[in-house]
Amino acid sequence: MIDIDRLLGLAPVIPVLVVDDVAHARPLAQALVAGGLTVLEVTLRTPAALAVIAEMAKVPGAIVGAGSVLSPDDLAAATSAGARFIVSPGLTPKLGEAAIAAGLPFLPGVATAGEVLGAIEMGFSRLKFFPATAAGGLPTLRALAAPFGNVRFCPTGGITAATAPDWLTEPMVACVGGSWIAARGDTDWAAIEARAHAAAALKARGAA
Amino acid sequence: MIDIDRLLGLAPVIPVLVVDDVAHARPLAQALVAGGLTVLEVTLRTPAALAVIAEMAKVPGAIVGAGSVLSPDDLAAATSAGARFIVSPGLTPKLGEAAIAAGLPFLPGVATAGEVLGAIEMGFSRLKFFPATAAGGLPTLRALAAPFGNVRFCPTGGITAATAPDWLTEPMVACVGGSWIAARGDTDWAAIEARAHAAAALKARGAA
Amino acid sequence: MIDIDRLLGLAPVIPVLVVDDVAHARPLAQALVAGGLTVLEVTLRTPAALAVIAEMAKVPGAIVGAGSVLSPDDLAAATSAGARFIVSPGLTPKLGEAAIAAGLPFLPGVATAGEVLGAIEMGFSRLKFFPATAAGGLPTLRALAAPFGNVRFCPTGGITAATAPDWLTEPMVACVGGSWIAARGDTDWAAIEARAHAAAALKARGAA
Numbered sequence: 364m365i366d367i368d369r370l371l372g373l374a375p376v377i378p379v380l381v382v383d384d385v386a387h388a389r390p391l392a393q394a395l396v397a398g399g400l401t402v403l404e405v406t407l408r409t410p411a412a413l414a415v416i417a418e419m420a421k422v423p424g425a426i427v428g429a430g431s432v433l434s435p436d437d438l439a440a441a442t443s444a445g446a447r448f449i450v451s452p453g454l455t456p457k458l459g460e461a462a463i464a465a466g467l468p469f470l471p472g473v474a475t476a477g478e479v480l481g482a483i484e485m486g487f488s489r490l491k492f493f494p495a496t497a498a499g500g501l502p503t504l505r506a507l508a509a510p511f512g513n514v515r516f517c518p519t520g521g522i523t524a525a526t527a528p529d530w531l532t533e534p535m536v537a538c539v540g541g542s543w544i545a546a547r548g549d550t551d552w553a554a555i556e557a558r559a560h561a562a563a564a565l566k567a568r569g570a571a
Numbered sequence: 572m573i574d575i576d577r578l579l580g581l582a583p584v585i586p587v588l589v590v591d592d593v594a595h596a597r598p599l600a601q602a603l604v605a606g607g608l609t610v611l612e613v614t615l616r617t618p619a620a621l622a623v624i625a626e627m628a629k630v631p632g633a634i635v636g637a638g639s640v641l642s643p644d645d646l647a648a649a650t651s652a653g654a655r656f657i658v659s660p661g662l663t664p665k666l667g668e669a670a671i672a673a674g675l676p677f678l679p680g681v682a683t684a685g686e687v688l689g690a691i692e693m694g695f696s697r698l699k700f701f702p703a704t705a706a707g708g709l710p711t712l713r714a715l716a717a718p719f720g721n722v723r724f725c726p727t728g729g730i731t732a733a734t735a736p737d738w739l740t741e742p743m744v745a746c747v748g749g750s751w752i753a754a755r756g757d758t759d760w761a762a763i764e765a766r767a768h769a770a771a772a773l774k775a776r777g778a779a
Numbered sequence: 780m781i782d783i784d785r786l787l788g789l790a791p792v793i794p795v796l797v798v799d800d801v802a803h804a805r806p807l808a809q810a811l812v813a814g815g816l817t818v819l820e821v822t823l824r825t826p827a828a829l830a831v832i833a834e835m836a837k838v839p840g841a842i843v844g845a846g847s848v849l850s851p852d853d854l855a856a857a858t859s860a861g862a863r864f865i866v867s868p869g870l871t872p873k874l875g876e877a878a879i880a881a882g883l884p885f886l887p888g889v890a891t892a893g894e895v896l897g898a899i900e901m902g903f904s905r906l907k908f909f910p911a912t913a914a915g916g917l918p919t920l921r922a923l924a925a926p927f928g929n930v931r932f933c934p935t936g937g938i939t940a941a942t943a944p945d946w947l948t949e950p951m952v953a954c955v956g957g958s959w960i961a962a963r964g965d966t967d968w969a970a971i972e973a974r975a976h977a978a979a980a981l982k983a984r985g986a987a
Contacts, residue, residue, distance in 0.1 A: 430718075434692075476868035476890065477869030478683065494684070494711065496714070497713075506936045512824060520714045641899065661894070
């Protein structure tokens with residue numbers, strides 16, 4: 364199992380992917396890895412998602428995880444498909460326990476200080492701040508993070524190529540999640556690789 | 572017991588009512604029903620609320636529920652008064668279990684993805700997004716709803732006649748809660764009926 | 780043990796303090812008390828915090844509590860250091876139970892209606908609204924507080940000398956937390972006393 368700090372430190376941006384066609388899995392992952400983004404989050408929002416994870420996992424250099432994991436069942440299915448890390452929009456005790464039992468790096472979503480506190484109690488201190496922009500953006504994350512010196516965040520939701528650098532200059536930001544690298548249905552692999560290349564060149568101040 | 576999807580599909584707007592005088596209960600409910608809004612939420616924020624529910628429940632065509640339900644005790648009192656559905660600003664396991672035991676349609680409030688996840692775990696997938704405007708409005712709901720394909724929302728809080736149509740065009744919005752139809756203390760039944768009529772003419776894209 | 784309503788009524792503003800140097804503890808507390816602010820929150824964000832609490836507790840007239848309390852261990856350490864009240868950014872059942880067992884006034888942070896509901900279930904009805912400004916400011920607090928008639932709030936986070944009066948005119952606001960009185964590292968005791976004096980002259984509408 365890869366350590367979560369190492370995982371989050373592999374690239375400043377984790378592409379958040381919604382893939383409908385399993386035939387797109389390999390060329391998409393290849394474009395992202397070629398651009399320098401090796402940590403890929405495939406959301407379980409499409410019927411094809413599990414097959415996409417399995418296909419992408421075969422791409423050399425790709426570390427493929429599952430996002431939008433909502434339940435222990437989702438988590439088990441993602442693990443069986445070959446997911447190497449798990450991302451969820453929020454956290455419940457049941458989901459947290461399943462993640463611990465699965466032994467995979469787990470990045471649960473939080474939006475309030477109470478949710479951060481609940482995550483810490485379960486042993487999670489690397490957290491997705493979600494939805495990052497809609498929940499108030501950087502001012503909210505700064506306020507939220509202030510009492511939690513040891514927590515690092517991966518803000519996700521509404522972040523763009525233009526705003527990612529601002530997030531990444533914060534000391535509590537390990538990386539960001541982003542859907543701008545490869546939008547749903549986009550099959551222009553060269554353009555995706557170019558955007559991945561630009562994203563991979565960013566620096567995250569809070570990376571381990 | 573009415574199915575919650577049928578309940579939320581009966582009208583695009585649920586009037587959220589704060590009633591101080593039980594003498595207003597019947598004419599208020601009659602005006603709303605005459606205007607086409609048949610699903611009425613009476614908040615337990617006034618000493619008269621339970622008596623208001625009992626009175627309104629006698630109005631033909633009205634389906635009267637209780638809002639601002641904060642505890643199992645509130646829930647039991649509302650049920651005894653004749654409430655046919657229950658709305659709460661938030662959800663705790665204790666309150667959710669009481670709602671399941673009561674066997675009434677239950678619309679618990681959520682504001683974060685973690686809260687949506689907790690609701691789903693308890694079996695609730697029709698949720699009040701509260702406070703809808705203050706919590707970030709439509710951009711927040713869109714971001715919040717994205718990972719939860721099967722969840723439908725009834726945004727409530729700060730919605731007006733002017734903004735309701737925008738909310739109702741979203742596919743995840745089953746209906747909205749609104750206090751603009753009948754403000755606290757308003758006894759102009761004709762005006763209330765006119766506003767109800769306008770509200771009832773709206774279409775909710777996410778209605779079942 | 781001081782009653783929490785009496786505590787929150789002692790001054791309209793609770794200075795939220797981040798102190799790195801224990802040598803600053805006494806003069807800082809003396810300046811604040813001289814200015815009329817007697818309820819002091821020392822955040823456990825610095826290695827010196829516990830020693831600072833112990834030192835400040837010796838200043839006549841000062842009622843010193845601990846903030847940024849994240850766990851039962853933090854709570855025990857703060858109590859041992861002489862903290863007379865406890866503030867946390869959020870609430871979990873474990874932390875709430877530890878606060879009840881400690882028998883100290885406890886002001887847990889909340890940001891959603893579900894969190895308010897969870898706090899009420901544990902017996903807490905005096906709550907920190909955090910992060911006050913980033914979570915949507917006064918409109919959010921007004922919407923959030925509406926269903927909870929008996930709850931009083933101490934909004935904290937991003938409040939300034941300019942905005943404090945607006946918060947304090949709300950009937951559900953017992954007091955506010957503020958870091959503008961004494962910023963981290965500030966040792967201009969006369970200026971701190973002057974700002975404390977101005978803050979102490981404010982009136983909180985929701986004070987008991």
